[in-house]
Amino acid sequence: MRPKVLVTGGTGYIGSHTILDLLENGCDAVCVDSCINSDTSCLKAIKELTGTEIPFYKADLCDLKATEQVFRDHPDIAGIIHFAALKAVGESVEKPLLYFRNNLESLINILDLSLRYGVKAFIFSSSCTVYGDVTHSPVDENTPWQEAASPYGRTKQIGEQIITDTLRHTDMKSILLRYFNPAGAHPSGKMGESPINPPQNLVPVITETAIGKRKSMTVFGTDYPTRDGSCIRDYIHVCDLAHAHTLALKYIFEGRQDEQTGIFNLGIGNGLTVLEIIEAFQRVTGVSLSYILGDRRPGDVMAIYSDHTKAGRLLGWEPKMTIDDIVSTAWTWEKNRSAAGKS
Ligand code: UD1
Secondary structure, eight states: OOOEEEEETTTSHHHHHHHHHHHHTTOEEEEEEOOSSOOTHHHHHHHHHHSOOOOEEEOOTTOHHHHHHHHHHOTTEEEEEEOOOOOOHHHHHHOHHHHIIIIIHHHHHHHHHHHHTTOOEEEEEEEGGGGOSOSSSSBOTTSOOOOOSSHHHHHHHHHHHHHHHHHTTSSOEEEEEEEOEEEOOOTTSSOOOOOSSOOOSHHHHHHHHHHTSSSOEEEEOSOSSSSSSSOEEOEEEHHHHHHHHHHHHHHHHTTOOOSSEEEEEESOSOOEEHHHHHHHHHHHHOOOOOEEEEOOOTTOOSBOOBOOHHIIIIIOOOOOOOHHHHHHHHHHHHHHHHHTTOO
């Protein structure tokens, strides 16, 4: 029997790729999203790619009643993957209460319903941002947390603690997945990042600049003590990331997880600088990019990349895509979006 999985934030960037991966790997999916920063076009792409039309609910998880309707309609939900959250670091600094209210209230509601409706597995979309401004990399899951660099980061730290405390004496198990820098798009060219608000992350900024939606872009800081002066991050392809969620659910469903709450880093395990990403984009696509070398962006960590040995050992997860795959799929997606007249 195919386990039924509720994906919150399922029309978002990582959520939509994860639904596809679940359907391709023996699970059924139900999607809930408020669509405040995404639209439902990915559901059409998912249908084209898999032949499956999945149930979709437009609801804000802060609305407990509306969210409960999903559980009433699907009392056989076996697992939850909880992506739904606000994620703009800069906005979180300006509007911390918006972030605390939205990201934490929604988490509390979905946890409450998961427990009341007997869900067995809960996967949480966390982030390497929980490690804060680390002094050395790679970081593994035991690397102590530093002060969160933003209220967004704080909601991930508190979210992890809420889940750990809540599940301690229950029979629901959870996995906290700490993503490094997700990027790239589905190789079909039918799905990718499609935010309503202008993206701030490096790879979509690069592709938007290359296609002419932005005149130029800025490299935030070239005086860091790194090999070329720009920041180092661990860029992981969204399809590799999505597959880790399916493996995490199966790890719990198959009774292989002993601990109540497991924690896994998801990155490629290798750091690249901003200038190296720009170089990879230009080399792979043959498009030259207009960029300027600018000041540091407040709140940026100099360098962070992962040790993902644990995910390899226990989940059997290995990232397959390279930085060249990331930039080429992101570029195909940008061109397709532009041809379809999407801003
Ligand atoms: C941060 C968080 C990540 C979170 C994400 C949400 C950390 C370490 N990472 O990612 O967990 O999920 O925000 O948005 O806290 N850059 C430029 N020019 C640009 C845009 C970015 O130079 O126009 C540089 C940044 O300075 C950074 C790198 O590119 O060095 C990556 O930036 P970005 O894609 O925004 O991700 P993070 O800030 O690393």
